[in-house]
Amino acid sequence: MSHVLVVTRSYTGRVPPDHSFLLQRVQPAMVGLVDGSLATLAPIFAVALATHKPHYAFVAGLASALAAGVSMAYSEGLSDTGELTGRGHPVMRGTITGVGTFLGGVLHTLPFLIPHYHAALIAALVVVGFEMLGLAWIRWRFFGANYIVSLAWVCFAAIVIVSISAALGSAA
Secondary structure, eight states, rough: OOOOOOOOOOOOOHHHOOOHHIIIHHHHHHEEEEEEHHHTHHHHHHHHHHHHHHHHHHHHHHHHHHHHHHHHOOOOOOOOSSSSOOOOHHHHHHHHHHHHHHHHHHTTGGGGGGGHHHHHHHEEEEEEEHHHHHHHHHHHHHHHHOHHEEEEEEHHHHHHHHHHHHHHHHHO
16 A cells, blocks of 8 residues: 655645635636736836827737737646546636736736826836735745845836836837
């Protein structure tokens, strides 16, 4: 008779989450939130900086969030059936990923409803900052990742994307 030794990561003060919950709910949500929070930065900030018109940035952001949400929902839903990987039903995973992507993209789009360009831009950057804090918290809370390291990685990605989109938007 063989014995299986299960080694779990130490979650200081936290109850280790159920692995199927992580695979089927949290991971698809995290993928969506990260993609929505990061990928939609480029079109929003490029349009905002190119036009100095918050309404145009809002339209670009809303369109990007919707398109990214649908795209990510299909990508996750079609990636596997969940039978071999244990990742759950593809429609559920796709829905969670798509909604997460939309939310991640629309949150920093909403400040562009403010009609004043500079106020909208500053508010959007503040929202992006809170999104980065939230993403790092999710990684810490559910995956036991180091909060500061997670925050550094997501902020680094956001800075790279905003810098590229700012350069493109300013050059237009």
